[in-house]
Structure formats: C-alpha cells, structure tokens
Amino acid sequence: MNIPTARMEGKEKTNFEKWLSYLGVPIAAIVFALLFTMRTPTELTLQGKSAIAVFLAVFVLWVSQAVPTFVSSLIAIVLLTLTSAWDEKSVLGVFGYDVIWLMISAFIITSGMTKTGLANRVALWLVSTFGKTARLALISLIIVNFVIAFIVPSTTARAALMLPIALLVAQAYGAQPGKSNFGKLIMIQELQVNNISTSAILTATAPQIMAVGLIKDLTGYNVSWSEWFIASLPVALCTMIISYLVGLMIFEPEVSVPVMEDRGNDGIGKLKEQLRKMGPMTKEEKKALFIFCLTVFLWATDKWHVQMFGFKISLVMVAIISATLFYLPFIGLISWKDTKIPWDLMIFSAGAYAVGMALDKSGAAAWALKAVFGSLDLGKIGFFPLYMIVIFIAIFSHLVFTSKTVRTAILIPAVIGIANAAGINPIALALPASFTIADSITLPPHCKPNLIFYSTGYFNVLDQFFYGMIVLIGKWLLLGIASLTWFKIIGIC
Amino acid sequence: MFKKIKVILLMAIFILSVALTSVLYAAQNPDFKSYKEVFLPINEKDAKLTITAEEVPDAAGYVYLFSTIKEAKLEEVQAEENVLVNNTPEKKKIGSVDCLAFKVLDKERPVKLKATFLVPDFYSIKNDAAEKSTGPGGTYRVSYSFTCPVASGIETYSLKILLPENYEILTVAAPKSYELGVEGKNRYMLVNMKGKEGKKGLGFAKSVEVDFVIKKENVTKNILIWIASLGIATTFLVFNRKQLAK
Numbered sequence: 175m176n177i178p179t180a181r182m183e184g185k186e187k188t189n190f191e192k193w194l195s196y197l198g199v200p201i202a203a204i205v206f207a208l209l210f211t212m213r214t215p216t217e218l219t220l221q222g223k224s225a226i227a228v229f230l231a232v233f234v235l236w237v238s239q240a241v242p243t244f245v246s247s248l249i250a251i252v253l254l255t256l257t258s259a260w261d262e263k264s265v266l267g268v269f270g271y272d273v274i275w276l277m278i279s280a281f282i283i284t285s286g287m288t289k290t291g292l293a294n295r296v297a298l299w300l301v302s303t304f305g306k307t308a309r310l311a312l313i314s315l316i317i318v319n320f321v322i323a324f325i326v327p328s329t330t331a332r333a334a335l336m337l338p339i340a341l342l343v344a345q346a347y348g349a350q351p352g353k354s355n356f357g358k359l360i361m362i363q364e365l366q367v368n369n370i371s372t373s374a375i376l377t378a379t380a381p382q383i384m385a386v387g388l389i390k391d392l393t394g395y396n397v398s399w400s401e402w403f404i405a406s407l408p409v410a411l412c413t414m415i416i417s418y419l420v421g422l423m424i425f426e427p428e429v430s431v432p433v434m435e436d437r438g439n440d441g442i443g444k445l446k447e448q449l450r451k452m453g454p455m456t457k458e459e460k461k462a463l464f465i466f467c468l469t470v471f472l473w474a475t476d477k478w479h480v481q482m483f484g485f486k487i488s489l490v491m492v493a494i495i496s497a498t499l500f501y502l503p504f505i506g507l508i509s510w511k512d513t514k515i516p517w518d519l520m521i522f523s524a525g526a527y528a529v530g531m532a533l534d535k536s537g538a539a540a541w542a543l544k545a546v547f548g549s550l551d552l553g554k555i556g557f558f559p560l561y562m563i564v565i566f567i568a569i570f571s572h573l574v575f576t577s578k579t580v581r582t583a584i585l586i587p588a589v590i591g592i593a594n595a596a597g598i599n600p601i602a603l604a605l606p607a608s609f610t611i612a613d614s615i616t617l618p619p620h621c622k623p624n625l626i627f628y629s630t631g632y633f634n635v636l637d638q639f640f641y642g643m644i645v646l647i648g649k650w651l652l653l654g655i656a657s658l659t660w661f662k663i664i665g666i667c
Numbered sequence: 668m669f670k671k672i673k674v675i676l677l678m679a680i681f682i683l684s685v686a687l688t689s690v691l692y693a694a695q696n697p698d699f700k701s702y703k704e705v706f707l708p709i710n711e712k713d714a715k716l717t718i719t720a721e722e723v724p725d726a727a728g729y730v731y732l733f734s735t736i737k738e739a740k741l742e743e744v745q746a747e748e749n750v751l752v753n754n755t756p757e758k759k760k761i762g763s764v765d766c767l768a769f770k771v772l773d774k775e776r777p778v779k780l781k782a783t784f785l786v787p788d789f790y791s792i793k794n795d796a797a798e799k800s801t802g803p804g805g806t807y808r809v810s811y812s813f814t815c816p817v818a819s820g821i822e823t824y825s826l827k828i829l830l831p832e833n834y835e836i837l838t839v840a841a842p843k844s845y846e847l848g849v850e851g852k853n854r855y856m857l858v859n860m861k862g863k864e865g866k867k868g869l870g871f872a873k874s875v876e877v878d879f880v881i882k883k884e885n886v887t888k889n890i891l892i893w894i895a896s897l898g899i900a901t902t903f904l905v906f907n908r909k910q911l912a913k
Contacts, residue, residue, distance in 0.1 A: 200900035207896035
C-alpha cells in the first residue's frame with residue numbers, strides 16, 4: 175500500500191462546483207476590496223481590519239476551489255504581508271511552527287510504517303476483524319479515536335496517531351483522494367471525533383482546563399473532572415452519532431466492502447489469507463512497531479517526563495524523535511526517497527495557519543466576539559433564549575479564532591459577565607459554553623488535527639465546512655435539549 | 668543565651684528601621700488619588716499633553732508632576748482646591764524619576780493640579796519598513812512610558828493618546844490591554860488602570876508602556892485597490908468562461 179498524496183485533481187466537477195470555481199476569484203477580489211477599503215471600525219486597528227479582509231477573501235478561494243488550495247495560501251501570505259495584517263517575519267515564520275513539523279514527522283512515521291509492511295499488516299488485521307463493511311470500519315475508527323482520547327491527552331498527537339491507520343483503511347476500501355466519498359467520510363469524521371471526544375474529557379486539551387480555572391476565579395465554583403465528564407459525555411456521544419449519521423447522508427460511501435472483496439466471493443477470507451501469507455512479523459516490522467509504540471508511550475506519559483527523564487519532551491519533539499529513528503543507520507528503516515510528504519499541503523497549512531494567527535494576533539478575533547456579544551441586549555430575554563444565543567455564539571466563535579486558548583480567555587469571562595448581568599447562575603451558561611471550546615471542526619486552519627487530516631487530500635475545504643456546520647448545528651440543538659433535561663437533572667441549569 | 672538576645676535585638680532593629688523608613692518615605696512623598704495624561708494633537712507632528720493629578724501634598728507642602736518626556740515644555744499650570752505659591756516649578760527627583768515640584772499654600776489640603784505641556788514631534792518618528800523587508804511606508808511610531816515612582820502607588824492612572832485627524836492605528840506592540848475609540852475626528856487609544864478592593868491601579872515601580880504605529884488614511888490607495896480588484900474580477904470572468912463550458 176502506498177500513502178495517497180494525490181490532490182483533488184482529475185475529479186469531475188458538478189455544475190454548482192463549476193460555478194463556484196468560476197466566480198471564486200472575482201468574489202474574493204471584491205470581498206477583499208470592500209473590506210480593506212472600508213472605514214476601520216473605531217475599536218479595531220488597521221491591522222485587524224486587514225486580517226479580516228484577507229481571511230474572508232482567502233476563505234472564498236478555499237471554499238470555491240477557484241485556485242489550488244496551496245495557491246490560495248501563497249496569495250494569503252502575500253496579502254497578509256502587503257496589507258500589514260501580520261509582519262513578514264512572523265508570516266514566513268509559520269513554516270517553522272510545531273504544527274508543520276508535526277505534520278512532516280507524521281508523514282515520515284507513516285512512510286516508515288508503510289515501507290516495512292507493518293501498516294499493511296495492521297490495516298489487513300483491522301479491516302478483516304472490524305471493518306467487514308464500510309460502516310463498521312467507520313464506527314471502529316470512531317471508537318478507537320474516542321478511546322485513545324483517555325490515554326493521549328492531546329488532540330494533535332491523537333490525530334498524528336490515527337493518520338496512518340485512517341489512510342490505510344481508506345486504501346483497503348480503494349478510496350481515491352478527492353474522488354471517494356468513503357475517503358472523505360473517514361478523514362472528516364476522524365477530525366470531528368478527535369475534537370468532539372475532546373469535549374467529553376476535561377484534561378484532553380489545555381484550554382478546557384483553563385476554562386475551568388476561569389470559572390473558578392470568576393464565580394468561585396470548582397468544576398471537577400468527573401462533573402465535567404458526567405455533564406459533557408452524553409452531549410459528546412450524541413454529537414458523534416450525529417456526525418456519523420450526517421456523514422453517511424452527505425457523503426454516501428461508494429463502497430460497502432473492502433476492494434478485494436469486490437474482486438472475489440470471499441473477500442474477507444482473502445484478506446485473512448493475505449494476512450496469513452505475510453507470515454510472522456519481520457525484523458523491520460518489529461523495529462517500526464517499536465518506534466510507533468515508543469511514540470505513543472512518550473505522548474501518553476508527557477506529564478511524567480520530568481520524573482522519568484529529568485526533562486520534558488514536547489509533543490512535536492516526540493514526533494521528530496520518532497521520525498529521526500526511522501532514518502538512523504542500524505535502527506533506521508527508510509531513506510528520503512521512501513518518504514512521501516505532501517509539500518503542497520504543507521504550504522497550504524502554513525498560509526492558512528498564518529491567516530488564523532493574524533486574526534488572533536491583530537485582535538480582530540477578539541473584537542468580532544466582543545462586537546457580537548455587545549450588539550445583543552441579552553439581559554432582557556429569558557434563560558432559554560439567552561442560553562441558546564450564548565451557546566450558538568460560543569460554538570461558532572471558532573470560525574474567527576485559531577487559538578483555543580485565546581478564544582477561551584475571551585469567551586468564558588464574557589459569558590460569565592452576561593450571566594451575572596442577566597441575574598442567572600453563571601455556571602448554567604459558562605459550563606455548557608466550555609463544552610464548545612474544542613468544536614473547531616469547520617475549516618482546516620482552525621486546529622492542528624484539521625490540518626493533519628486535510629493534508630491527506632481526501633476532502634476539500636467546502637466538504638469540511640458544509641459537513642462541520644451541520645454537525646455543529648446538531649450539537650447546538652443537543653446542548654439546547656440538554657439544558658432542559660440532562661443539565662437540569664445533574665443540577666447545572 | 669546572650670547570643671539569642673543579640674539575634675532578637677538585631678532582628679527588632681532591622682524590622683523597626685524598615686518600618687520607619689516606609690513611614691518617613693510616605694510622609695515625604697505626595698499621595699496620588701489619580702493621575703491622568705491626555706495627548707492631543709496640535710498638528711500632524713506635535714502634541715499637547717494635559718496632565719491632571721489629584722494629590723495630597725508631601726510634608727514639605729509640594730505637589731508633583733512627573734517629567735516623562737524630556738522635550739516637553741510646560742505651557743500652563745492651574746490648581747484647584749488649593750493655591751500654588753509659584754507657577755514656576757522646582758526640578759526635583761522622586762527615586763530616580765525627574766519631577767516638577769510646585770509648592771502649595773496649604774500643605775494639609777489636597778490639590779487638583781492641571782498642567783499642559785507642548786510635546787514636539789510626538790507623532791513624527793518614522794517607522795517605515797526596514798531594508799530588505801516588506802512593509803508599508805508613511806507610518807509613524809508613537810511610544811510612551813510611565814513608571815510610578817511613589818511608594819504608595821497611584822489609585823487611578825489613565826493615559827489617552829489621540830491621533831492626528833485622518834490617522835489610524837496600524838499595529839499595537841504594547842500594551843496588551845487597551846481601548847480604542849474615536850473622539851470627534853480623532854481616533855484614540857486609552858489605557859485605564861483603576862484601583863479596586865484596596866489595590867492601587869498602578870503600584871510602586873509598575874510601568875505602563877505604550878508602543879504603536881500609526882498611518883494616515885489613504886483615499887488614493889483605496890481607489891487603486893478597487894481598480895485592481897475590479898480588473899482581476901473582470902479578467903477572470905471574461906477569460907475563464909471556458910471553464911463553465913467544460
């Protein structure tokens with residue numbers, strides 16, 4: 175099996191997509207001119223206005239696919255610098271960010287696992303055991319992703335771990351990047367489940383811990399790990415079910431069984447036979463397995479690194495160590511020629527991330543959130559409408575923030591302020607709002623797992639955006655229902 | 668035994684001397700209720716700085732304003748709720764900070780002191796892109812720093828910098844927390860350090876650093892951007908029609 179790195183080329187466009195693609199550049203140009211030349215809002219800097227103009231123009235290019243995504247990122251890099259939305263040094267520096275290194279390392283690890291045949295063995299075992307049908311394969315990947323959230327406390331590390339498995343399962347079903355609905359489903363569901371499962375576990379991402387800290391500081395109420403888990407788990411589980419069902423409706427898989435099965439009467443039997451033919455694990459496979467296990471071990475034990483080694487190894491450094499091991503003489507298993515890194519998507523990631531960072535750094539994201547909260551007279555409406563408005567803003571505020579930390583720092587105090595002004599229990603608003611911190615599933619640059627799965631080339635920005643928005647609307651409604659039922663039972667609302 | 672008594676005595680002397688120094692220092696220094704600084708542009712280069720300070724005179728009957736900008740020239744000074752002995756200040760120091768000291772008639776009464784200074788070239792420090800880097804031209808850097816030199820701190824400190832007409836803030840390097848707004852035709856940045864729950868807004872030796880870049884609004888550039896954008900849009904609409912037919 176080879177790592178699929180082909181982009182969306184060769185895919186037959188629908189009429190709607192043709193029109194989008196045709197109008198993409200003109201709309202982007204006009205959106206940019208309109209926003210960049212308008213009078214700067216009084217509470218925003220020129221840098222902030224420029225960042226918004228570049229973001230929205232590039233957003234049009236991403237969604238319309240009028241130009242290849244890496245070209246839109248190059249345009250973004252140029253525009254950010256020329257409009258002073260972010261300084262040149264910082265924009266170009268994004269290519270050195272940990273997210274880019276993590277993606278490069280993840281692809282090296284995947285290349286190593288593929289070359290040695292370990293990935294093939296794992297994929298054959300996974301598909302012949304759990305993935306007898308496309309739907310079962312999707313469900314098993316969702317479950318694996320959710321379960322490892324308890325072991326590996328980082329969304330990015332989990333994404334890097336799941337990447338080779340997801341790629342190989344997609345291949346087992348003959349999914350072609352950019353063409354296969356099944357491929358789209360696997361990759362988008364992986365990033366969605368990665369983020370949604372995070373919301374169930376307080377310690378699965380640092381901004382959630384920060385939100386609890388802010389709630390404690392501003393209200394005096396201490397939310398425990400179990401309180402968070404009990405309150406959030408049903409919503410997270412239901413959202414994952416929604417994600418699965420909505421995905422099947424939007425991108426109906428074109429395959430129902432692994433590709434080998436189509437070629438014969440007893441496909442699963444043939445897969446098992448192929449697995450048997452592989453024989454016992456080779457020395458190379460054992461080495462690759464050791465490196466992979468070492469990576470998982472280091473990611474899972476990051477809290478105890480100092481006690482174990484006397485120093486802490488960051489998430490990205492663990493990935494780089496693993497990637498290095500794959501190349502080292504005697505230990506190493508691959509050469510540079512065996513490495514398949516989608517550089518066009520690395521460029522896309524760097525540009526897209528730079529746009530998001532510019533929104534954060536220029537204060538534009540914070541301004542937008544404050545402007546939305548400030549424009550609504552939320553004190554005069556009843557609890558439920560207020561709750562629904564606040565949760566809606568909380569969920570979709572991720573559209574303008576790249577950093578979950580910055581979003582948390584602005585969102586939670588603002589929500590507590592609104593609750594106090596309206597004379598309602600701040601926990602009833604702030605805790606459910608905290609459950610939305612990890613909901614960054616609509617655009618690639620919104621969080622690192624999105625970029626990692628986007629880099630497979632299986633889906634485009636429009637696919638992710640459309641699917642993500644529907645799932646998030648579902649989560650919003652679920653949180654609404656929870657406020658009338660589950661949250662009342664456990665005493666939050 | 669003797670050794671223990673010696674240690675206790677030494678400790679007592681140390682504690683007493685520290686306490687006494689603080690008391691003496693507090694008596695020698697004025698007590699600031701509020702300190703407000705407003706920079707108002709006179710033209711595109713120079714500013715008028717208005718300082719309004721509410722303070723209780725020190726033991727010698729002096730009230731103070733801090734000379735944060737060397738080039739600033741005092742133009743006018745007024746006092747409310749007390750009378751100044753002389754409108755010409757004496758140059759003094761609080762810690763290492765240069766001050767303008769004004770003697771008041773009644774050293775027991777608080778004073779609301781209002782002074783205006785001319786600050787030349789406040790808005791005219793060029794900040795164009797460095798060589799071999801990309802960045803806009805026609806930008807100016809505005810920076811200002813205020814450090815509280817009084818031991819008792821300042822209850823409320825505020826700094827407002829109004830920009831010349833048609834100028835706007837491009838980027839802000841400092842502070843982290845600020846407000847932006849508009850007053851008449853001038854945009855401004857406001858930094859407000861209000862004390863709460865017995866805590867001073869600006870404590871002893873704490874600083875407020877302001878550092879931002881401003882740029883004049885440019886209508887010509889906006890027209891050029893519209894021409895370029897419409898040109899790109901039209902070109903793509905005309906020459907990309909084949910794409911629809913495919």
